[in-house]
Amino acid sequence: MIRTRFAPSPNGPLHLGHAYAAVVAHDLARARGGEFLLRIEDIDGTRSRPELVPDIIADLEWLGLTWDGPPVFQFSRLDRYAQAADRLKAMGLLYPCQCTRADVLAAAREHGPDGPRYPGTCRGRAVDLEGAAWRLDMAKAVALAGPLEWVDQLAGPQVAMPGQFGDIVLVRKEAPASYHLAATLDDAADGITLVTRGRDLFAASHVHRLLQALLDLPVPTWHHHLLICEADGRKLAKRRGSPALADLRLAGEDGRAMAQALRMDQFPTGLYLGAGLGFEP
Missing domain, CATH: 3.40.50.620 (HUPs)
Structure with missing residues (x-):
């Protein structure tokens, strides 16, 4: 059975790039009668903000997405x-x-x-x-x-x-594990069979495959999708203040309509679907 996940970090509000990634993972699982999990990657030192988790959940529900079982928190896996x-x-x-x-x-x-x-x-x-x-x-x-x-x-x-x-x-000095180690271990613990994430993380899968071999972990299949990019080719990013889903939600926008537009590769003016490589994340 296919099992995917969406794994946001609570270090800033979700934006349309996150919405697209969540929709891709959710729909791949649902189309094949599989399971879709929500994992909160909350071990990023002082950048992790637990108060943002309710907004993450509200944003995903606003998009009409559902997940199987309660959210999993990285902090429980130290x-x-x-x-x-x-x-x-x-x-x-x-x-x-x-x-x-x-x-x-x-x-x-x-x-x-x-x-x-x-x-x-x-x-x-x-x-x-x-x-x-x-x-x-x-x-x-x-x-x-x-x-x-x-x-x-x-x-x-x-x-x-x-x-x-x-x-x-x-x-890491400021965290119990790097992204490479934590994500690899988490995907194995969660029984993820299809790792869905953006094309910007394609190269990271070379490292994750090595860690799986060293630690005798199961090997999933990967699905690296394109990214929603700005006009200059950079992917959307929290640190640059890309428009937050919470702002759209609180303004009364239709989240399910937004999710459907993303499925059809329809984006707000100035945004497009591309590789988004070689730019600041």
């Missing part, structure tokens, strides 16, 4: 993240790092999908564990996992190439 990190440490695949973002930016000589690629400054060094992040030794992890593949419903079969990310952080 032990699971810690256990996975401990397992990777025991395998010799994680090492502590005290470098700041400024340090990485100053030392990086290459770029990966996430930005400046970490040059391995702390790999093999004695590092104070207090407040350290934990990075994946990518070369060692790739060698251990061997060749891997994954499938996207739209792009077809893919050869996993996680090495392009370099030594990514899996346990």
Whole structure:
């Protein structure tokens, strides 16, 4: 049975980009007699705002979307993240790092999908564990996992190439797990068979496929849909103040009509459906 999910973070109001992602995941599940789950990704340090969760739920209900079972909260899974990190440490695949973002930016000589690629400054060094992040030794992890593949419903079969990310952080200084680790573990725990998300996260699936192999997790199929973009090609974003669904809802707009328009790729003036790659998220 197909099972999808929509997994917003309560660090700002939902906008039309979120609405489109939720509609895609919801409709793929419903069209195949499957299940659609709602997961709240609420472990993003001080950026996570629990008071926004009721608005997220109200926005989705306004769109006419329903989900199976109560919402799942990442914060309830901290032990699971810690256990996975401990397992990777025991395998010799994680090492502590005290470098700041400024340090990485100053030392990086290459770029990966996430930005400046970490040059391995702390790999093999004695590092104070207090407040350290934990990075994946990518070369060692790739060698251990061997060749891997994954499938996207739209792009077809893919050869996993996680090495392009370099030594990514899996346990952050300010959060119990990075997006890569938490999302991979959550999708396995939730029994997700079809991971639906925007095209901007396509490259991340290379890393998630590697983590699935290292942690003996089931392998889903992916569906990376296009993004709603602004006229300049940038995807909609909370940090740039893209119009909030809550504002439309409170103004009396018809949410079900909005959802239907999204299904038909009909967007407000100045917005269009595109890849949205290479721009600030």
